[in-house]
Amino acid sequence: MNELIVDLNISADQFLRLYRGEVEDVVTRSRDGRRVRFPAGNLRRFVTREGIRGAFRIRYDAQGKLTEISRL
Numbered sequence: 001m002n003e004l005i006v007d008l009n010i011s012a013d014q015f016l017r018l019y020r021g022e023v024e025d026v027v028t029r030s031r032d033g034r035r036v037r038f039p040a041g042n043l044r045r046f047v048t049r050e051g052i053r054g055a056f057r058i059r060y061d062a063q064g065k066l067t068e069i070s071r072l
Contacts, residue, residue, distance in 0.1 A: 003059045004030040005072070008043075012051040015043070030058075038066050046071060 006028050017023040018040045027037045036058065046052050055072040 002062070003057055004032070004034060004036055005055060005057055006030050006036055007055050008052050010043075010052040012047070012049060015040070015047055015051055018044075038069070042066060042069050 008026075008028065010026070023040055025037050026040045026043065027035065030036050038058065043052050046054075046056075057068075057070050057072055058066060059068040059070075060066050
């Protein structure tokens with residue numbers, strides 16, 4: 001299984017855009033410099049009053065489909 005590590009710092013106000021239907025995907029860079037794009041809905045369980053902050057491991061299959069995201 002392939003994986004990437006990303007550091008996210010998304011404010012609660014920014015994440016509210018998902019609920020309003022303004023945002024569908026998160027686009028960021030992995031620690032090794034690769035561009036990463038994945039559905040924002042996968043982060044819902046990590047939202048706090050401050051938003052989403054921290055390091056995350058993103059696992060994906062051979063076709064590039066997200067299989068798991070977890071907080072480190």
